[in-house]
Amino acid sequence: MSHAPVVSPFVDLDRSAWARLRENHPMNLSAEDIARVQGLGDRVDLDEVEEVYLPLSRLLHFYVEATYGLHLATSEFLGERPGRTPFVIGVAGSVAVGKSTTARILQELLSRWPHTPHVELVTTDGFLYPNAELERRGLLQRKGFPESYDRRKLLRFVADVKAGRAEVRAPVYSHLTYDIVPGEKIVVRKPAVLIVEGLNVLQPPRVDAHGRSGLAVSDFFDFSVYVDATVANIREWYVSRFLSLRATAFADPASYFHRYAQLTDEEARETALGIWARINEPNLRDNVQPSRSRATLILTKSANHEVSRIRLRKV
Secondary structure, eight states, rough: OOOOOOOEEEEEEEEEHGGGGGGTOOOOOOHHHHHHHHHHHHHHHHHHHIIIIHHHHHHHHHHHHHHHHHHHHHHHHOOOOOOOOEEEEEEEEEESSSHHHHHHHHHHTTTTTTTTTOOOEEEGGGGGGHOOOHHHOOOOGGGTTTGGBBBHHHHHHHHHHHEEEOOOOEEEEETTEEEEEEEEEEOOOOOOOEEETTTTTOOOBBBBSSSSSSGGGGOOOSSSEEEOOHHHHHHHHHHHHHHHHTTTTTGGGTOOTTTGGTTHHHHHHHHHHHHIIIIIIHHHIIGGGGGGGGGGGEEOOHHHOEEEEEEEOOO
C-alpha cells in the first residue's frame, strides 16, 4: 500500500545547502565581536556565523524590505502618510540552548545593513513578575513558565513599539539577584528592528472561559526563530553551564545562587539535574517545545552546539 507524502509547511536544508544562500554577502563580524556576544557554554565561531547567520541576515533583509513595501501599500490604500513600522523578530527556545547568543548575533549583523542601523534587543526576563509577587502567587518554583510573566505588560510593550511610539520602557531583570531591578528601565526609541528573545515568545494566544482568544505577543512578530536541540543535549549543556557558573556568577556574594558556589562537581551536577528535572524540562516539554512549529525558521543544533539543519517556513 502506498502512503501519501507527508506535507510540511517547512523546507528542510542541511548546513551546506543553507550556507550557499549567503551568496556574496560580506562577512562583517570579527572573532572579537563573536566572543563578545556569545553566552557561557555556547561555541560559536566565524564559520558558524558565515554559514548560518549571514544567510539568515540576508533573508531577514529581504523580509524587512518586503514588509515595509506591504505597509506602504496599506498606507497608500488608506490615504495615510506612510511611516516606517518597526520590524519585530522573536527568538525562542529552551534554557541553555543558546537563543540569547543567536539574538545578539542577529542584532550585530542586522545593525550593519544600510536600512536597519538601529536594532534593539529586549529579553522577556524583564517581564517576569518580581519574586515577591511570584511567591505570593505560589509560582516561585515555576519561574519561566508562561504564568510567571506579566503577559499584559509584555504585550503592551511590543504593541507600543510596533505602533511607533517615540519611547517605550521595559523593566530590567538581574540574573545576579534573580529578580526585577526596582526602578530600572530599558528605553526603546523607535528602532528599525526589535528583537524579542525569550522562552515562551511563540506561545499561542490564551483562550478564555467563553472560548474567545486574545492577542499573543507573537501576533506582532514579522519573523521568528526557534533554536532547537534534543532534550538530552540541552540537559547536558544546562548542567555544564551550571558547573561553570560556580566560579563566575555564583561566586559573587550578591548572587541569589551564591550557596552553590562551593559545591563539588558531583554535588553541582546532582543539584543541576534536580533543577532541570523539576523546572526546566517540564517547561520545555509542556510549553516551549510545542511552540516550535509556530516559528518562521528553526535552527537545529547537534551535540557539539553547532547548527546542523535549518527549517524555513515556506507557506
